[in-house]
Amino acid sequence: MSFVENSRVLPMRKLVVLKLDGDLHLGVQVTLEIGEEGKRPTTEMTGKLPPNLDMATAIDQWQSMYRSLWKFTRIKAKKIIYDGSISQRRKECDNKANEVREHLNNWLLSESFRPLREKWLKHLMPDEEVRVLIRTHCLQLKKLPWHLWDLVDRDYLKAEIVLSIPESEAVTPALQTSTSRNKIRILAILGDSDGIDVEQDRHLLEKLPGATTTFLVEPECSNINDELWKQPWNILFFAGHSKSEGDTGCIYINQTDKLTIDELRYALTNAVANGLQLAIFNSCDGLGLARELQDLQIPQIIVMREPVPDLVAQKFLKYFLEVFSSGQSIYAAVRTARQRLKGIEKEYPNASWLPVISEHPAVVPMTWLKSGWFFNTRRLESLLLLSLLITAGVLGIRHQGGLQTWELLSSDQLMRSRPQEKQDWRVLIVTVTEDDLYLPEQKQKSGSLSNLALARLLDKLAQLQARTVGLDIYRSEPVQPNQVSLTTRWKTDDNFFAICKVSDRTQNYPGVSPPQGVPPERQGFSDIVPDSDNVLRRHLLAMQPANPTSPCTAPYAFNAQLAFHYLNKEGISAKYTASGDLQLGNVVLKRLRSHMGGYQQVDTAGYQILLNYRSYQGSPLEIAPKVTLTDVLKGKVNSEQVKDRIVLIGTTAQSFRDYSLTPYMTEQGFTQEIPGVILQAQMVSQLVSAVKDGRPLIRVLPIWGEVLWVWGWSVVGGAIAFAVLQILPWRDRSGLYLVLAGGGLLIVLYVLCLIFFYQGIWLPLIPSALVLVITSGTMAIYLSLQSSQQQLISIK
Structure with a gap:
């Protein structure tokens, strides 16, 4: 089984933050931060990037040339309409793309930016996985092909560019729950499909392992709204036509209706509160959509920065899902998909430029675990060690007679509770x-x-x-x-x-x-x-x-x-x-x-x-x-x-x-x-x-059996605390649900002890209850402190 989690421990991943204030016409003030993922930055430096009107002109010309290749957004190859020679138009688009690339890298070699570049080279190793967070309000800067920066494209092959906004407002962690705990819940909206083949998207999602997908085909607005309110979702997917105008965007949900993000504001806010972690818009011109979705605190969004041909959209989704559903990070999945799209750029120029990740700056990166086990190896080791220490402590107190009175009273209760x-x-x-x-x-x-x-x-x-x-x-x-x-x-x-x-x-x-x-x-x-x-x-x-x-x-x-x-x-x-x-x-x-x-x-x-x-x-x-x-x-x-x-x-x-x-x-x-x-x-x-009559005499487990029984309940207590706080992390009522889950476990423990006592086996009820409560409480405090620390880091 599979599920989505907010990864709280991301070993060997570095975080680079570039805060950009300005534009290409006036110049850009830059703040560079470098540190390990999930920890406070260890390096911070400020610098400048000069105005670059030539690059502003080049990116506009490339965009105009690229968009002239396609009459419709996400259209099939046979419907691509060119004015003049096909090969000539592609060549001109490639030339403009190379100009943009050259301008970008020359700009990033500016003398005023060089100390920041040297700081990067000093603190980051080429084989490290690096998340590069570009935080800016400027749409012009977001349109730049940052993935072509020579440090990212040539020297640091495990780096991935992510767009974000500069605000540092903390987000309320998502409520991680679903009616089917062992499946990813995906709400897939298949909108207006005029001229495109969204059935290929549907086919890819249906084959996705460990996921349950609900499809809305050319729905009404009320249908989308109702589904977003009805039940928790992990991923929101859209395939169809869309467009952006500045910082706003809309999607075409059927042949007659379009829908803005603002019209879904309350439904999407509720979906985020109930566990929505990723939105994928496999449609055209999505930077405006991403900007509005970020305002709703959707943790991570994947969009296409420009109009996307139908085959490119299908290829990207196929490549992305293959990597992401295998358990790798969303950044590795997008990077791999982009690199594979490079192979079709002879027919579809600059296809690798299109996919882009946009995320809230305070979010903890999401990972899709391919295993149904709630813990990665480090968490599992931590839980086992914690449970062993608590079990040893409780059993040590028990060995000295510290629990004897309670245990005798509990046996009295079991005795009285039998039929x-x-x-x-x-x-x-x-x-x-x-x-x-x-x-x-x-x-x-x-x-x-x-x-x-x-x-x-x-x-x-x-x-x-x-x-x-x-x-x-x-x-x-x-x-x-x-x-x-x-x-x-x-x-x-x-x-x-x-x-x-x-x-x-x-x-x-x-x-x-x-x-x-x-x-x-x-x-x-x-x-x-x-x-x-x-x-x-x-x-x-x-x-x-x-x-x-x-x-x-x-x-x-x-x-x-x-x-x-x-x-x-x-x-x-x-x-x-x-x-x-x-x-x-x-x-x-x-x-x-x-x-x-x-x-x-x-x-x-x-x-x-x-x-x-x-x-x-x-x-x-x-x-x-x-x-x-x-x-x-x-x-x-x-x-x-x-x-x-x-x-x-x-x-x-x-x-x-x-x-x-x-x-x-x-x-x-x-x-x-x-x-x-x-x-x-x-x-x-x-x-x-x-x-x-064979009426049982009261007996006890051997010492090793009692140790395993008590330790098992310690592990269960820690696992339940982790699971509950993953489902309801740090929300106002998460403590209540943890208490309810713990209370339910104590009832289960008591019932099991009663059943065994009726059969003549006196199990260690009190030590088991103590380790369950102590381990779950300790795990809750540990996760709470860890989450608070990481939120402080992420909003810095």
Whole structure:
């Protein structure tokens, strides 16, 4: 794909400005400026050119002789009418052209101009590409064949003459946009074609690669006006009859109507504001047209300085488009086309004199890139380097833990934003509520559950054929002699698991013993690892007690013991891989380590994994079906509710405050708390569902994957900033569009992270968002400063 851009970096091109004040009759004051394209002039000198009436007479005579060769503008060869011998007329025209050339070069060798010429020779190398800007109001000076200056024509073969006006008014940069971003948009007006063949122009434009051309054939004025207002255009093209009278001109749009530039003033001004960068008038006598178009701040204009035969116009367009659409500069394209026209001057005298570029002095030269990539090599290198530096900086801060809080909060948001899931039917939760504390069986209770109530509850669950039973209540109450059956059950019931606590480091608490009589293999610790904000996001599966005197020596978590037992009944056992990772069936539980995902500075002691909460009806409280202690003891729970399930017994009574904070939020906007038994159910469900249902565990990319992901968003941010500011460069609303584009990208980033999180992959959202914003902002500031600097240079 192709597009047009204002080239902000033009390597190895020099700019020479000749400001000419005066005319051939009174003499000309000259100011010479030399510098690199896009930078301030490094050399400036003033001089004079003396009056030259002989050259004024010679150019008028040549013009009269040249125009006498053609009866019509841009006519076919067979309609050329000569007064007298054809060869004689051509010879006379050539003689006058040689006189003009001789007068021009002798004039430019004047003693008063010699210091400027020597300054040119001192500061410019013959092999350099040079843009020579002739800035003058004088139409007489514009008509001179400056391209025949011996410095340009003989010594500096990569130099090209460009006409301009002397004013230094800055232009408002064009709005570079189109409905088809990957195509040049060309509006081609094919006007009155009496005696000429504009279909050849149409054919050349239709074959132009990377462009979309809209043709208006002999249109009405209203049609042209509407099209200029309707949509953005990059290039305006006209083929047909035209003429100039002094500094004004007109085009013949059909067989009866002509149109002045002033009549299109507002439409053309709007077109410039929306991206019009180049106007090509492949018609006759266009210097007046160019002068008026410059007043409308059209950046660059190509016209024919004199009447142009039809074949010459077609040849020029063909040669010009071949070079320009290949990615070379407009100056190289016009220079090449002019040089090729030299080959037909035997039949069409002075054809190479005709094409001329006219441009606004404050414009940055335009380039048609043949590639759809938005950057030239230097810009691409700058963006990659900038994005690497910003990515390295952000990831360095992340490595030190500077982003951990934000990343954890972002993971909470992703967790809450996922679609709800079904309840886990394999789990049943028996809750001890405030009302359950007043049951008759609870009269002798110490804590939330009496031995009598527990014994009857376990009997009921055994009768209802629960596969695995876990008691998430510490048993500090001693067993009475008349309740020996309870102790016996604890010792002999392989389906029963009890809880203990290794320690509580925050409160210097030594731990809690398991119920007396429960063998070690059916004990599980209740310890958890909340983050610094007390929100629980990690799942502690196993650990070695740091205190050897702890009353709880269970190596595995209570929830892990329940899951292991449940799965073992189905022939699925826990084991460790060669790399030391815990494996259940085909599922490997990747251990959380420091500098892994959003956790950069964290205590990873023990065997930890990330906790993937299950949410039903928007709440983690509804992980599984729940029944109360009263329901079970009074026979309101049937076998279908219990058989082959994991039954967890725990308190939900507020008076016991066995609650943990989760990533979820209440309707009132507070952090959602869940009872310990619900938390244990979440952890059991995570393990069993991963093995039985393939429900994903939360994992992260390898370090190299995270670096590439974050760096990619940095590159995208810089590229979008460049693209937006190329489409809307430095206009009043460009900042708004950049913010909107950045906001859209952040939404895309969030949605992608949410999709991956739903699949169990925690992508680095916060670092990616930061590098995107920082890179796009930095690129915008860089381009803005560069544009401002170049505008100051161009209006100097």
